[in-house]
Each structure stands twice: as structure tokens, then as C-alpha cells.
Amino acid sequence: MNAIEQKPQESLQESLQQVQRLIARHKLVEGLVHKQDMPKHDLVETLVHRQNLVELQHKLDLLHPADIAHILEALPLDERLLVWDLVKAERDGDILLEVSDAVRETLLAHMDSDEILAAAEQLDADEIADLAPDLPQAVVHELMDSLDKEERAQVQSALSYDEHQVGGIMDFEMVTIRDDVSLEVVLRYLRRFEELPNHTDKLFVVDKSDILKGILPLKRLLVNDPDMMVVDIMAQDVVTFRPEEDAGDAAQAFERYDLISAPVVDKQGKLIGRLTVDMMVDIIREDAENEMLNLAGLREDEDLFSSVWASAKNRWPWLAINICTAFVASRVIGAFENTISSLVALSTLMTIVAGIGGNTGNQTSTLIIRGLALNQINASNARRLIIKELGIALLNGLVWGSVMGLIAWLLYKQVSLGLVMMAAMVLNFQVAALVGIFVPLTMHKMGRDPAFGSSVLLTATTDSMGFFIFLGLATAFLL
Amino acid sequence: MNAIEQKPQESLQESLQQVQRLIARHKLVEGLVHKQDMPKHDLVETLVHRQNLVELQHKLDLLHPADIAHILEALPLDERLLVWDLVKAERDGDILLEVSDAVRETLLAHMDSDEILAAAEQLDADEIADLAPDLPQAVVHELMDSLDKEERAQVQSALSYDEHQVGGIMDFEMVTIRDDVSLEVVLRYLRRFEELPNHTDKLFVVDKSDILKGILPLKRLLVNDPDMMVVDIMAQDVVTFRPEEDAGDAAQAFERYDLISAPVVDKQGKLIGRLTVDMMVDIIREDAENEMLNLAGLREDEDLFSSVWASAKNRWPWLAINICTAFVASRVIGAFENTISSLVALSTLMTIVAGIGGNTGNQTSTLIIRGLALNQINASNARRLIIKELGIALLNGLVWGSVMGLIAWLLYKQVSLGLVMMAAMVLNFQVAALVGIFVPLTMHKMGRDPAFGSSVLLTATTDSMGFFIFLGLATAFLL
Structure with missing residues (x-):
């Protein structure tokens, strides 16, 4: 049996330094090659040159998207774009979601429409909606055409709210069940999933018109007898949110009531989305940061290495x-x-x-x-x-x-x-x-x-x- | 079937206002009673007086401990203590954990040793350790004597780290399993619990010396065939923390990797505790706030209504x-x-x-x-x-x-x-x-x-x- 792997964040600072070292070495060799007007026979240097980039790419492949985002934030523009080009295309979307608005702009400005489309197609509807305001209009249109009907409706719903509203940050990955089945049936139903959405700590109990009737925390599902019925086990005193509510207020409620996920319902009580704690943590951090920036008289988030x-x-x-x-x-x-x-x-x-x-x-x-x-x-x-x-x-x-x-x-x-x-x-x-x-x-x-x-x-x-x-x-x- | 209850945070501002109104009415009547030198025959006013307090107490009983904490923060000292006296004794502990350090001091100063002991006895080991630095020495000793051996060891372990270290904020409520059993066995084992600890999104897989071998996310437990073995399903690339690590760094890791809970292990890889996202959210908020207070030249958190x-x-x-x-x-x-x-x-x-x-x-x-x-x-x-x-x-x-x-x-x-x-x-x-x-x-x-x-x-x-x-x-x- 393998031992537990080294935990990633212990080496985040080191990862940054390693990437910086590899970039410095790459630049040095590139400088030499350029100085000699690229003599084609000088194979050694070309090899060293390529070798550096391969090593850098390998290093990047091992990193979590959030860590790559962190490194991109800490690099000056030219080095940032060098790293960005080396990142595997299928990870672009996840990384774009993690970087700050200011850095995202610099990355998107460097990509052509096809690259952006390819990156965005990896994402869920709510994530596409997050990126959409920063994308060129033409790309957004093309992207919308590539989605199926349900996803398109979800993106449009998310886009109809701004990012400071619950509707602008909710996601649509919910597991819903009916209240007139036994826990055994629920357990069997869950086994038909490839995997459950991230941050699933509860299932949403709805009727056939999608009206929210209650929630079934996984904790309750697991400790109760499989013969019990959902209706007898589910919780009905649920903290719910409306899509038009302020996202900051929702974040405070998450903090106050120690929530992991919570349903978003419309006026009729119909379940339309879900909030998760990871989004809320980001909002809490951003609100606090913006307050500090505002106090210092800075209009908005500033890329450390903007011009x-x-x-x-x-x-x-x-x-x-x-x-x-x-x-x-x-x-x-x-x-x-x-x-x-x-x-x-x-x-x-x-x-x-x-x-x-x-x-x-x-x-x-x-x-x-x-x-x-x-x-x-x-x-x-x-x-x-x-x-x-x-x-x-x-x-x-x-x-x-x-x-x-x-x-x-x-x-x-x-x-x-x-x-x-x-x-x-x-x-x-x-x-x-x-x-x-x-x-x-x-x-x-x-x-x-x-x-x-x-x-x-x-x-x-x-x-x-x-x-x-x-x-x-x-x-x-x-x- | 009942409809979903009104969600609590919609009325938090209103709750505060209602409490303030009830206090104002109570003070008014009390003022009248005092002015007339408490004539014992004036039953009407005494009744009104009592009626107000009953109404206030009833209102408080309906509120979440976090909401009562919020209200206590927003009340001047005399009104705060009036409300605090009306709160049911068995909720004292939870509320003390939720209020800020500055307000906690004002509340503890108003309680005698027996009340503090009664409140603290409702709490888990890690929560007792959180409160301990604010309690009188004698109360801490008495409290330690009332704990069983395991809990005492946990409190002492938590107290040996400061609150800025992982060891000072971890809790001890973990569900551990072995890797050589089937998921079916795990499911049956979980059904023997009254309830699972809060924020249980994964089970910790340990060997017989409590060395962490991996984690079994509930998500995987639920979607996989019950005949599969834990060892084949569990994740081994686990983000773990050491007790001596900085709590702020841990919070950033939680934010970066979207964690709900994570194991804390000692140098030998032995599982000794658990971090949960609710604590991390508090740390993120507090770090940001302290930065703002420091920037303004305030030494520390200040009770809005301190003297x-x-x-x-x-x-x-x-x-x-x-x-x-x-x-x-x-x-x-x-x-x-x-x-x-x-x-x-x-x-x-x-x-x-x-x-x-x-x-x-x-x-x-x-x-x-x-x-x-x-x-x-x-x-x-x-x-x-x-x-x-x-x-x-x-x-x-x-x-x-x-x-x-x-x-x-x-x-x-x-x-x-x-x-x-x-x-x-x-x-x-x-x-x-x-x-x-x-x-x-x-x-x-x-x-x-x-x-x-x-x-x-x-x-x-x-x-x-x-x-x-x-x-x-x-x-x-x-x-």
C-alpha cells in the first residue's frame, strides 16, 4: 500500500519558485540562442532549450488548477503567457475560473476564439456564465449555440442576474428525489450515478412540479434504517435562498449557519439552483479585499503586474x-x-x-x-x-x-x-x-x-x- | 405536508429590531414601576412587566444560537446582559462560541462559576479548548476534572497549540474505518451511529495504529457497489495538515482546493484530528477584519459598546x-x-x-x-x-x-x-x-x-x- 501522498499546499511556495527558476533558465538559453542568430547546427543549445520547456510543462501538469492560477497571478505578463501556453488546453477552463478578473483579462486577450471555445466547452453552465462577461460577444454566441437546450436555459438564467446576486453564482448540479420512496430506493438511485456533484451534502426533495418539499442530508440517509421513508426522515426547516437576493448576505448566512450547500427557489417555491460553500468562501474573501482596496482609494482589483x-x-x-x-x-x-x-x-x-x-x-x-x-x-x-x-x-x-x-x-x-x-x-x-x-x-x-x-x-x-x-x-x- | 419554513436569515435584521422593541418596552414599564416605588398592589403593571420578558424569552427560544450571538453583539451592555439572562442555560455554550472575543468577555464576567461550568459541559473537547483561555483558572480546573480521560487528553492537546495553529482549531469528531472491509460493512457500521459529526463529507481510513491510509468520500461510498472493498475505492492523494501548521495557511488551502473537511496527522502519519470548513470560513473572515483594524490603528477587535x-x-x-x-x-x-x-x-x-x-x-x-x-x-x-x-x-x-x-x-x-x-x-x-x-x-x-x-x-x-x-x-x- 502506498503512503499518503505529499500534500500539495506544502509545496505551493516551492512550486512557484521552481517555476520561476525554470523560466529564468529558459530565458537565459533563449537569450544565448538569439544572440547567435539561431545557428541551426548548434543542436545542444536547442535541445537544452526544449528540455527546459518540457520540464516546465511536466511540472505544470502535476499542479492543481488552483495552484497554477496562483502561480499565474504571481508572474509578470511575459512569463505568465509563457506558462499559460504550456498548460494543457483541457485545463484552461478550470484555471480561468480560479484567477482574478484582472489576470483573466490578460490571459483571454492572448487566446484566439477557438482556444476560448475549447476551454469554455469543458465547463458547466454556471461556470460558463461566470466567464461570459469577459469573453468577446462572437465567442459567447458561438458558445451558446454549442450547448444543449437545458444548458442554454441555465446559462441564460445565470446571466440574467449580476454576480452580486444569488442567481448569478448558483449552480445547477442538484440531486433531487421524491418524498414517497424509501431510503433503500434512494441508495439504489444514487448508485446509478457516475459520481455525485461536488459539495453534495444533501439531496433535495421535490414534488413532480419541482416544488421543494425538504432536504435529505446524506448524514441522515446514512444513519437511518433503509426501510424508512424519505418523508419521515427529511428536514423541512430548510434555509433557502431567492435568486434575486444579495450574494454577500447569502455568504453571511452560510457562515452563520455553517452550511455546505443550500437550495435556491423561486417565488413559487420551485427549486431552480443550488449554492455551495466554496463559492461563498470566495465571496467572503473578495468582499473583505474590496473593502481594503476601497479604503486605500483603489478603484478595483489590480493585477500585480499590470502595465x-x-x-x-x-x-x-x-x-x-x-x-x-x-x-x-x-x-x-x-x-x-x-x-x-x-x-x-x-x-x-x-x-x-x-x-x-x-x-x-x-x-x-x-x-x-x-x-x-x-x-x-x-x-x-x-x-x-x-x-x-x-x-x-x-x-x-x-x-x-x-x-x-x-x-x-x-x-x-x-x-x-x-x-x-x-x-x-x-x-x-x-x-x-x-x-x-x-x-x-x-x-x-x-x-x-x-x-x-x-x-x-x-x-x-x-x-x-x-x-x-x-x-x-x-x-x-x-x- | 407542511411548506418549507420561512428561512431564518430573512428576518435576522427584523429579529434584532423586535428584540430591541421588546427591550425598550420592558425598560419603559420598569421605569414606571420604579418611579412609583414598586407599589405591590399595582398588579397590572407587574403583569405587563412580566409579560414583556416572557415574550422576549419566547422570541429568543426560536432563534438560532448564531443569530442570538449576532443580536448580543449589536446591543449595549445593559441590554445585552438582560437578553443573556433570558437565554436558556443549555444554549449558553453554543452562543459563547459564536460571539466575538470582546463580547464573550462581557458575558463571562456576568456569569458565576456554576453557570460557566454548566455551559461548558454542553461542549465538545475542541470547543472547551476554544473557551478555556477566557475562563477563570478555577473553572478550567473544575471543568477538566469533569471530563473523561479521552476528552481531557483532547482538551490538553488542543490547549498545547495556540489559536493560530491547526492544532488549536482542529476537532476530534472523526468517523474512522479500516480498508479491508466492504462498503456494505461501512454502510451497516454507519447505521449504528445516532448521528454523524457535522461536516462529515468523508470517512478516514486508518490501520490499527491509527496511521492514516486514505479517505473515503461519502460521494464515493454512495455511488459504488456495496460489494467493493474500501481499499479499492478510497482516495490516497489526500490533503493533510500538521497540528503545528499556521491556521491561516490551512484556510487558504481549504479555499484553494474547495475542501469541506481534512485530516490532521502527526509526524508519524497518525490521525489526530480533523479540520472543517466552518472554522476556516471564520478564520478567513477574522484575518481580513484584523487586517482592516490594524490598518486603521486599532489594537484589536473592539466591542461596539465597550466602555x-x-x-x-x-x-x-x-x-x-x-x-x-x-x-x-x-x-x-x-x-x-x-x-x-x-x-x-x-x-x-x-x-x-x-x-x-x-x-x-x-x-x-x-x-x-x-x-x-x-x-x-x-x-x-x-x-x-x-x-x-x-x-x-x-x-x-x-x-x-x-x-x-x-x-x-x-x-x-x-x-x-x-x-x-x-x-x-x-x-x-x-x-x-x-x-x-x-x-x-x-x-x-x-x-x-x-x-x-x-x-x-x-x-x-x-x-x-x-x-x-x-x-x-x-x-x-x-x-
Whole structure:
């Protein structure tokens, strides 16, 4: 008996490094061959050249599609396409499903219609629907023609929902049974399958119009007497989803109720599809990542090795907004140029007031954004939250305001300057807390992602208000 | 036949609101009773009072433990404890496992030893180990004494690993079989179980020393002929984990290979535990959340309704660091006070240079942090990344530097000021790109979470360098 094979993920980092080494060697030899203008007699080098590629291809054949996808993500464009060409055509479809949108675009751009068609034909209806938006129109049409009637209907159904809806991510591989048979009959029925769909942890019990009556978990099928009837064993309190529901909400439900798969039903209760936990895990990861990217002011997922030009454009919208807000904040200072010229120390201290305000506001807004994402904040508890955050801001403002006030006093030997510094910090902490709460709450009420833009709006306000409060107080009390 | 029950998560938001309404009504009545100094004759109000609590308790009894946990998270402390007292004692354990660490502390602080013991005794060994670090020492000892020998060994094994290791999150509920029996025998064996452990999608095939020989997926058990032998059907290329492995890496493997459960084996290949996807989903979510909290400068998960004092302390370490860095940046300005007093316009423009630098650096570091989290960055491709990011920074610096240079020129009618502005922005964009790459990379090399502190270090550098470059250039060329 063989021992258990080496588990693949232990060597994923190593696999990447091996592939990188093989590519480097290949490039080196190719460079030599090119330099010598390809002398046909130099068989050794041509052989070495081919040998490297064969070794690389062999390495790739041994890898799981998800691991190849991972490696493709980590390679610069030229090396990525070299690897992509070496991957066996019948695995293209699976790998395309695993890579990120940004990397998928680079791969598809490199394939001709026939290659894309061949790759897509390996896939199930729901997977074709996932890829379709990234494919050229002509290829999609040809692909649809190649499907049978049922599959075409499934692809069209999936395409009628967007990818943020349950209908856009459900699959159609369900095992359905009737409730008036015995478990023995179900067991015999299952043995007629070549294999069961992935993530089958339950069978769906439907009537003859496909109306969902309940579910039969495999766990129950296996522990109960084969003479029992499905109707007596099946569970009827089923978590079901509607195709128009939000995919993120469905993912949270999967997480909360520890589901592996769940039925999707239409308004009449008819079973039309199935959700599985693997999709939900992807959604949870992607949602969290997008939130982070949005917070940093990146429009969308960025290929690590996209061109400078494409990356720069991805970052422009937010930089442009930031330039505007920074300009407004600087005009606030501009309005006080007379004050500053009579007391230059102000120009030094004002940046502290503004900077710390932005930082404390970001802490508040991050907690609010997280609470909103987890559906923990509503009208009834928002007031308590606001009072709490203002309280923290007052406490922190007094503590750190005193510290900085003291330092300002010591630095510039002027008590009044220290007092103005402290007052400005206390006030700007209050502004930061209010903005940190209300910007995400308002975004959320308007139906937008609260992470999107919160940070920029917040810093814009704490900067401008910080300068205004500090320089305003200085103008009033120090001149 | 009953129709499928309403699915629970459709009403989770409503459940929270209903609970909040019932609490509000209860508090109102209680307020009235108190105001009248509890006149014993006023039966009506006492009855209403009790009626409210009964209704609330009934509502809670209908909810899934995960939903009660969700509601507890969203309630301020006094209301949370009111609800917690109404929850049936036998559900306490399950709910404690579902709430966040911060909320769990508030609930445990409110329970006496007997209540905690009663709650913990409902749990499996791995769940007890999860709770143990939050429990008083005396309770843990008493709890350990109440376990049988096998369970005690399991709890001790789980406690010997930390929660970031596979050994700390694995469970012990495995169904094991031998390889020399027929599927028919396996099916009969399974029927002797009351029920199978949650997330059982495969049976573990072991020899008599518990060495893992393979796995038998339920899918294969069900579609194959009962006369076949386990050894002929089982899979031997199994993804296994070691107890000392990083839990986050295991979660990524679950995501990559779409696993539901996987065996944990020791060095000798002996089966010692099992990982399940529900735990992995929690880890993926928590890792993503912690990254976001760290980026915002929050030390750890914060209960939405923790006291002002506790929250303020959670935010202090980072605020303190920020105060220091802001102070350093302001001293950089201080060094140029003479320059500023001869050209006050500089105090206005310098904040733009610094602010935009911080923003663009954050974009870079977010992408690097994400690439590191996904294991996509290593020594071979880091150089390409650095060149790419410097390229983007140059392009963006030239574009936005020109825009701001032009604006500075128009505002202050001084070409040289515009040129200094542009040069400073181009240079600070380069600084931001370099810091945005090297801070997370260095953190990662030192074995630290790259998200932790990156943002503060980044802004500290872009601020100080922004001021230094701009004011330095101005001193050199404008005075």
C-alpha cells in the first residue's frame, strides 16, 4: 500500500519558485540562442532549450488548477503567457475560473476564439456564465449555440442576474428525489450515478412540479434504517435562498449557519439552483479585499503586474479627489496667511492638529464600517454609538491635547499658544468622531458601500476643519 | 405536508429590531414601576412587566444560537446582559462560541462559576479548548476534572497549540474505518451511529495504529457497489495538515482546493484530528477584519459598546505613535521657519505635497500587503514590482505635480514657486512608492503582519519627507 501522498499546499511556495527558476533558465538559453542568430547546427543549445520547456510543462501538469492560477497571478505578463501556453488546453477552463478578473483579462486577450471555445466547452453552465462577461460577444454566441437546450436555459438564467446576486453564482448540479420512496430506493438511485456533484451534502426533495418539499442530508440517509421513508426522515426547516437576493448576505448566512450547500427557489417555491460553500468562501474573501482596496482609494482589483499605464489610471480617480480636497484644505490655510506671517510657529503646529484628527477619525469610521458590514448597527443603537464615540473623542482630545499643548508651550514659551493648541485638538477630535460616524452611516443609507470614499471624505474634513479651528482660535486669541 | 419554513436569515435584521422593541418596552414599564416605588398592589403593571420578558424569552427560544450571538453583539451592555439572562442555560455554550472575543468577555464576567461550568459541559473537547483561555483558572480546573480521560487528553492537546495553529482549531469528531472491509460493512457500521459529526463529507481510513491510509468520500461510498472493498475505492492523494501548521495557511488551502473537511496527522502519519470548513470560513473572515483594524490603528477587535475607557485605551498605542510621528514632521517644518516667514505661501502648499504623498503611498502599500497575504510576492518578482511602482509614481508625480505646479503659479504669480511645487511632488511620489513597498516587505521579512503599522510608518515618512523636500527646495531656489 502506498503512503499518503505529499500534500500539495506544502509545496505551493516551492512550486512557484521552481517555476520561476525554470523560466529564468529558459530565458537565459533563449537569450544565448538569439544572440547567435539561431545557428541551426548548434543542436545542444536547442535541445537544452526544449528540455527546459518540457520540464516546465511536466511540472505544470502535476499542479492543481488552483495552484497554477496562483502561480499565474504571481508572474509578470511575459512569463505568465509563457506558462499559460504550456498548460494543457483541457485545463484552461478550470484555471480561468480560479484567477482574478484582472489576470483573466490578460490571459483571454492572448487566446484566439477557438482556444476560448475549447476551454469554455469543458465547463458547466454556471461556470460558463461566470466567464461570459469577459469573453468577446462572437465567442459567447458561438458558445451558446454549442450547448444543449437545458444548458442554454441555465446559462441564460445565470446571466440574467449580476454576480452580486444569488442567481448569478448558483449552480445547477442538484440531486433531487421524491418524498414517497424509501431510503433503500434512494441508495439504489444514487448508485446509478457516475459520481455525485461536488459539495453534495444533501439531496433535495421535490414534488413532480419541482416544488421543494425538504432536504435529505446524506448524514441522515446514512444513519437511518433503509426501510424508512424519505418523508419521515427529511428536514423541512430548510434555509433557502431567492435568486434575486444579495450574494454577500447569502455568504453571511452560510457562515452563520455553517452550511455546505443550500437550495435556491423561486417565488413559487420551485427549486431552480443550488449554492455551495466554496463559492461563498470566495465571496467572503473578495468582499473583505474590496473593502481594503476601497479604503486605500483603489478603484478595483489590480493585477500585480499590470502595465504602469493601466495601474496609474486605476489610481487616478481617488488621487484626483484627494488633490481637490488637499487644495481646499490648503485654501483654508491661505485665508490665514496674515496670521501665520505674524506667528510662524502656527504653520508648524497646525499640521499636528490636522494629522491626529484624521487618524482618530479613521479609527472611528473603521469600526462603524465593520459594524455596518456585519449588520450590527441600526437606528435603535446608533444614538448610543454616537454618544460613546464622542465620549472617547473628548477623553482622547483632553489627554493628547494636553500633551501637545504642553509641548507647544515648552517649545515656544507661550502659555496662550499651548492653550490654543489644546483647545484646537479637543475640538478637532469631536469633528473627527462625528465625521467618522456620519460619513459611513450616510453612505450606507444611500445604498453605497460605506468603505468607498469614507477615508478621503474624512481626511478632507479633519484637515480643513483642523486648520480652520486652530488658525481661527489663534487669530482670535493670539494676535 | 407542511411548506418549507420561512428561512431564518430573512428576518435576522427584523429579529434584532423586535428584540430591541421588546427591550425598550420592558425598560419603559420598569421605569414606571420604579418611579412609583414598586407599589405591590399595582398588579397590572407587574403583569405587563412580566409579560414583556416572557415574550422576549419566547422570541429568543426560536432563534438560532448564531443569530442570538449576532443580536448580543449589536446591543449595549445593559441590554445585552438582560437578553443573556433570558437565554436558556443549555444554549449558553453554543452562543459563547459564536460571539466575538470582546463580547464573550462581557458575558463571562456576568456569569458565576456554576453557570460557566454548566455551559461548558454542553461542549465538545475542541470547543472547551476554544473557551478555556477566557475562563477563570478555577473553572478550567473544575471543568477538566469533569471530563473523561479521552476528552481531557483532547482538551490538553488542543490547549498545547495556540489559536493560530491547526492544532488549536482542529476537532476530534472523526468517523474512522479500516480498508479491508466492504462498503456494505461501512454502510451497516454507519447505521449504528445516532448521528454523524457535522461536516462529515468523508470517512478516514486508518490501520490499527491509527496511521492514516486514505479517505473515503461519502460521494464515493454512495455511488459504488456495496460489494467493493474500501481499499479499492478510497482516495490516497489526500490533503493533510500538521497540528503545528499556521491556521491561516490551512484556510487558504481549504479555499484553494474547495475542501469541506481534512485530516490532521502527526509526524508519524497518525490521525489526530480533523479540520472543517466552518472554522476556516471564520478564520478567513477574522484575518481580513484584523487586517482592516490594524490598518486603521486599532489594537484589536473592539466591542461596539465597550466602555469609553476601554475603547480609548484600545486606541491609545497607535495614537501615541501618531502623535510622535506628527511631532517629528512638525519639527521638520520648524527647521524651516525662517523660510516660511519670508514666503508664507509655502505653509499653504506644503500640506498638499505631504498629503498626496501619503495617499499614493497607501495605495502602493495596500497592494503589497494584499500580495503578501496571498503569497504572490517573493524575491524573484519583487524587483519587477519595485520598478513598476516607481514607474507609476513617476507618471503620477509628473501629471499631478504639473497640475499643482500650475495652480501654485497662478495663485501666487511666481513661476519658480510652481516649479518647486512640481519637483517636490515628483520626488515625494518616489519616496511614497519606495516606503509603500519596503515597509510591508520588511515587516513581512521580520515575521510580522505587514498591515500592522504600515500605514503609520508610511504617513510619518511621506509627511516628514514631503515637508523636507518642498521646504528644502524652496530654501535653495526661492530665497
